[in-house]
Amino acid sequence: MGYASRVSQDHGFPGVVGHARVTDMLSRAIERQRLHHGLVFSGPRGIGKATLARGLACALICDVAPARGCGSCDACRRLLSGRHTDLRRLEGQGKTNTIAAEPAREVALRSQHAPFEARAHLIIIDPADRMHPRAAAALLKSIEEPSAGVYWTLIGANRSDILDTILSRCMTIPLEGLSLADTRAVVLAELARDSAGDPIDDARRELAISLADGSPGVALELLRDPSLEPTRELLAATLRALELGPPAVFSGERSPLWSAWNTAVLATADPSAAPDDGDDDEDEVVVVKSKRKPKKAKKSKKSKSDSKASPGRQRAMAGRLAELWLLHLRELLLGREGLHGMPRLHTDSATASHMQSIQQFQTNLARNPNVRLNFEQLLLSLGG
Ligand SMILES: [Zn+2]
Secondary structure, three states, rough: OOOHHOOOOOOOOOOOOOOOOHHHHHHHHHHHOOOOOOOEEEOOOOOOOOHHOOOOOOOOHHHOOOOOOOOOHHHHHHHHHHOOOOEEEEEOOOOOOEEOHHHHHHHHHHOOOOOOOOOOOOEEEEOHHEOHHHHHHHHHHHHOOOOOOOOEEEEOHHHOOOOHHOOOEEEEEEOOOHHHHHHHHHHHHHHHHHHOOOOOOOOHHHHHHOOHHHHHHHHHHOOOOOOHHHHHHHHHHHHHHHOOOOHHHOOOOOOOHHHHHHHHHHHOOOOOOOOOOOOOOOOOOOOOHHHOOOOOOOOOOOOOOHHOOOHHHHHHHHHHHHHHHHHHHHHHHHHOOOOOOOOOOOHHHHHHHHHHHHHHHHOOOOOHHHHHHHHHHHHHHHHH
16 A cells, blocks of 8 residues: 555554654653653543553554554553453443442452462543542552552543542543554554455545544544535535526525535434443544435425424534634645535635634534524625
């Protein structure tokens, strides 16, 4: 694959793509036997924090490639597949994905007798920003005074939600999103592994990668999101309507613009609905299962007041639309072609001011309950 040459995984920990500065720093610390016993990996979701923690376990325990991990010896293989007695994960449970007190107590107790078979023992707490206060209290002393060879790695997207008393005993390592090439490499690897899924065309994959802003987990989520494609089609309809001017905006429900709008809204998940739970994916990659409901035979006459097109849903869709639109304009500003499949317009000189208006639209979305009216106003201001 042509992309692979630009991927930075040559000297990192097993399974880790990107984060080279951090793996170098951790590796040097292990070599000097000065690795802090309590680490916090904080950073956006889906960038590979859990994978990095597992790689760190290999670096600590592997005898074949000390301080790096070889990824293929018996110990590494067991660590990577979660079957090593010296790697433990304390995970969230239930709908809220919270870490409960009882398993936290158990882990704290066991850590007193670790390591069991290797020279080090690593406990991963994920998500550390969703710990029940009693769980945090149960762990505090163990993190503060760990047995020799015991290391704690706390993972969380929101560092500020981790108890201060725990943070003060740990060293925080902020992690950033991956480069475009690294994001693509992880996405391609995941898609290849999940060959049972529907084939995904290159344009859609690249769109998801661009939108994900350095998070392969988010890119994979987007790829499995049934609203991405209808929203992209709505953007194309929007750009065409802009060319045609106000008549296209006010030409009624059945016009290309508003039927694309309605299709995109109905494909978008209602953010107020309770999220699905129960998947215990060991990675941070959250797979959003597409919930395709069978279409009703009868067409509903009302659509605007339909609860299916609730304001929350419209707002979520419009927010995504604005993201796509900004991405498209940014590409144009960089002298590239813009998003795949978009009509060619001759408004290049207005690109920067369009971006400002769309950003303003994004801000207004949160305040103004009438999403569609906001959108109409945006189109009129851009067209005029
Ligand atoms: Zn190894």
